[in-house]
Amino acid sequence: MPQTSNEFARIADFDDRTAELIETRRHLHAHPELSFEEHETAAYVADRLERWGYEVTRNVGGLGVVGRLRQGAGGGSIAIRADMDALPIMEATGLPYSSTTAGKMHACGHDGHTTMLLGAAEYLARTRHFNGTVNLIFQPAEEAGKGSGAQAMIKDGLFDRFPCDAIFGLHNHPGAPAGTFLLRPGPLMAASDTATITIVGKGGHASRPHLTVDPIVVAANMVMALQTVVSRNVNPIETAVVTVGTIHGGTASNVIPETAEIVASIRSFSPEVRDMLERRVRGIATSIAEAHGASVSIDYERGYPVVINSEKETAFAIDVLKELVGDEKVGVCPMIPGSEDFAYFLEHKPGCFLRLGNGENSPILHSSKYDFNDDSLTTGAAMWARLTERFLSL
Known part of the structure; x- marks a missing residue:
């Protein structure tokens, strides 16, 4: 000493x-x-x-x-x-x-x-x-x-x-x-970003889902797919986090709503990984919505670097x-x-x-x-x- x-x-x-x-x-x-x-x-x-x-x-x-x-x-x-x-x-x-x-x-x-x-x-x-x-x-x-x-x-x-x-x-x-x-x-300390993903489908009666585009189903698929962003896109020696903190949609069990919303917190430790995470989150959200016949808007807000x-x-x-x-x-x-x-x-x-x-x-x-x-x-x-x-x- x-x-x-x-x-x-x-x-x-x-x-x-x-x-x-x-x-x-x-x-x-x-x-x-x-x-x-x-x-x-x-x-x-x-x-x-x-x-x-x-x-x-x-x-x-x-x-x-x-x-x-x-x-x-x-x-x-x-x-x-x-x-x-x-x-x-x-x-x-x-x-x-x-x-x-x-x-x-x-x-x-x-x-x-x-x-x-x-x-x-x-x-x-x-x-x-x-x-x-x-x-x-x-x-x-x-x-x-x-x-x-x-x-x-x-x-x-x-x-x-x-x-x-x-x-x-x-x-x-x-x-x-x-x-x-x-x-x-x-x-x-990590960069902190927030993605607010709004899914727009077609609402209707819960008993007739074939006449709707269910944004709840789209959101559920999206949440699971977002969990692969880090595990399948980030180098294992790097560190990153994608956490879906909120998911909102619907008001009654017998109604398929028009919209649903997901909000995710995204953390990273390098500018390169930060950019990649944004690309993948946007790409996954867009492609899953399109695959289900829905549309999506994404507000991706970059916080502290x-x-x-x-x-x-x-x-x-x-x-x-x-x-x-x-x-x-x-x-x-x-x-x-x-x-x-x-x-x-x-x-x-x-x-x-x-x-x-x-x-x-x-x-x-x-x-x-x-x-x-x-x-x-x-x-x-x-x-x-x-x-x-x-x-x-x-």
Whole structure:
């Protein structure tokens, strides 16, 4: 295990800030705001950054906040992103700092992500042990699913207005011990697409099916055929998912309806497989409908792209993490079929998205009983501070 250098930030440097970080995190947890509604959260973040001496720009891409801090004459620059939004879930934790807004809660840990980056921000402003420019990005609407906060900030000129050499971000990881890190170069989290398939047949009486074109039968055949897309089209060493999540059609047992609808979730880890999946889903749906004498319309919506970590930045992050917590607390992250809009940033800049353990017994993400693990706050804050100092070494 490498020795943690005293030259750069250590977890111990944040021990006297633990209570403050916990207070901040629990305040954010108690006051959740949904995607593109983060008015109070954004103001809370911006006010603190200004207090610490950052050049703060508000309303980037809507409610995004960017804090910039320059030190020395170095020309290098780094960007670090934390997401701020909550989810439309009724909290069931029973905690004293539970959500004060019914039907909204921080069920994904963005309260912790924001707190850790604020902790690093205060430390960096106080110590200024770096040479270059730090851009801290507090992003709204990661949970939006489409038209997300990352897309909005990029469209608003994020990287033109706040240039950076690389960008980094993280997400907490239930099931991994608190204080441990998981990451990997290349594909990490899946692209997420949705296919809505509407089948149009010919309705009629259930007793006279020969006079109809039954869209329920077409839909049933389609669901089974779609299960072959991955098993018979994707290379076994690749990973992909096609899941039919909903199927709707009909209103009564003695009526054959005019239409039926299938909605499928499609996940992939490479642009090539993503394109192939769309072709096959469209082809199968169209051919099965035609074979039964029905017609079909397909709304194929592409969601978040694949999170692809660059080799150089991931190797750098691994070195920093091992310095901070030791080799045994840094592992290889399995590919995750969930999606994340940090992928859009990585389409524009090299960087790395990593995972921080939230505890082996942590409830899963998006659960009404989930809570971010406060034991990870000082580790995450120290990690961002050290990574910045190392990236912009004096």
